[in-house]
Amino acid sequence: MMNLAEDVAAKSDDTASKNVIDNHFDVAIIGSGPAGYTASIYTSRAKLKTIIISGSLPGGQLMTTTDVENFPGFPNGITGPELMMNMQQQSERFGTKIEVDEVTSVDFKRRPFRIKTGSSEYLAKSVLISTGASPRKLGIKGESVFSGRGVSYCATCDGPFFRDQELLVVGGGDTALEEATFLTKFGKSVKVIHRRDKLRASKILQERAFENPKIEFIWNSAVVNIEGQNKVASVTIKNIKTGEETVLNAGGLFVAIGHEPNTALFKGQINLDERGYVIINNNTKTNIEGVFAAGDVHDHRYRQAITAAGFGCMAALDIEKWLSETKGK
Missing domain, CATH: 3.50.50.60 (FAD/NAD(P)-binding domain)
Known part of the structure; x- marks a missing residue:
């Protein structure tokens, strides 16, 4: 035993x-x-x-x-x-x-x-x-609050939910221009916000975007705030060179920075x-x-x-x- x-x-x-x-x-x-x-x-x-x-x-x-x-x-x-x-x-x-x-x-x-x-x-x-x-985040006020409620990191996934709305895309590379071009199928207008005064995207994508009448570029600018009630209603951008802030009406903000x-x-x-x-x-x-x-x-x-x-x-x-x-x- x-x-x-x-x-x-x-x-x-x-x-x-x-x-x-x-x-x-x-x-x-x-x-x-x-x-x-x-x-x-x-x-x-x-x-x-x-x-x-x-x-x-x-x-x-x-x-x-x-x-x-x-x-x-x-x-x-x-x-x-x-x-x-x-x-x-x-x-x-x-x-x-x-x-x-x-x-x-x-x-x-x-x-x-x-x-x-x-x-x-x-x-x-x-x-x-x-x-x-x-997805890389902007790290700004309101981003996490409105994630899934107007802030998106995938135009292919969410674009169809934003028909006939004013849309913003943040970024200057291939992904940003691909997403901006895709969003023109649904949005009333698409504004691309970029921190620099020229894009990093491939030339062919730049040409397509510049030729698209629905796409507008806002240069030397960064998003600093997002506001709304239950969903995104407006986005504040700041000109990096002048410091001037502008409020843009927006139904959706698509972050395409990688x-x-x-x-x-x-x-x-x-x-x-x-x-x-x-x-x-x-x-x-x-x-x-x-x-x-x-x-x-x-x-x-x-x-x-x-x-x-x-x-x-x-x-x-x-x-x-x-x-x-x-x-x-």
Whole structure:
């Protein structure tokens, strides 16, 4: 018979062993959103033990989006949070474990891969990075208050909600001019506000914008305030050279000053491009065998919920194939 000390030690060993098993997964997905949830639906249905470490905002950027009208299958549209909750529930239905926690460090240099969070450590045979990208913000008064209520970071997503309104676009690069040109299909007028007296965008985009009668440029200016009741009604801009402030009526303000991929966590672990986006090879594979990426974390061109979901599906199929061929070694 074991004495009390031996019994406690044995139970402790059993608990430690159980924790190791509980924290060991076939697939660990870092980040949720359309890419992460879609991938988990596929991997969990394939009977791969899957965990999503969602971060502090499960569902990603769509959790701050009011109406989504361009995601297939919802003829009357759906709110961003509702769409993400549906995806989460579908994922959990197939057995995905979801942890609302922040990843603090990763170790892709040994196997199984190690992922540390604020409260635990997870081991995984394969990893999917789906941490997305965050739009650069203006950092001014009213921006966060009116985000989703007239302030937008995606003309393709939100443009149709602003028919026959006076619209403003902030920026001077390719994205800003692409968004301004797109918005002329819906808005009464489009004013492009730029901090400098010349654009950074490619010449062909500049020519198209200058030739468009609906587009007007406001040079050497920056947005300093946004006002309204339940939605954006006016925007105050300041001339950088003279200091003069002007109030412009506006139904919508589109911020197009770039995105930042959420990849600081992975520097030194996988290959990133000069902008910080994950470099993928052969569909969704990174330079580390067993580590994959999906969604806006590598896709700086499309940045749509449906394309992120598509990349999530591709990554899941790539992961399933890789695990079956290598046994996760």
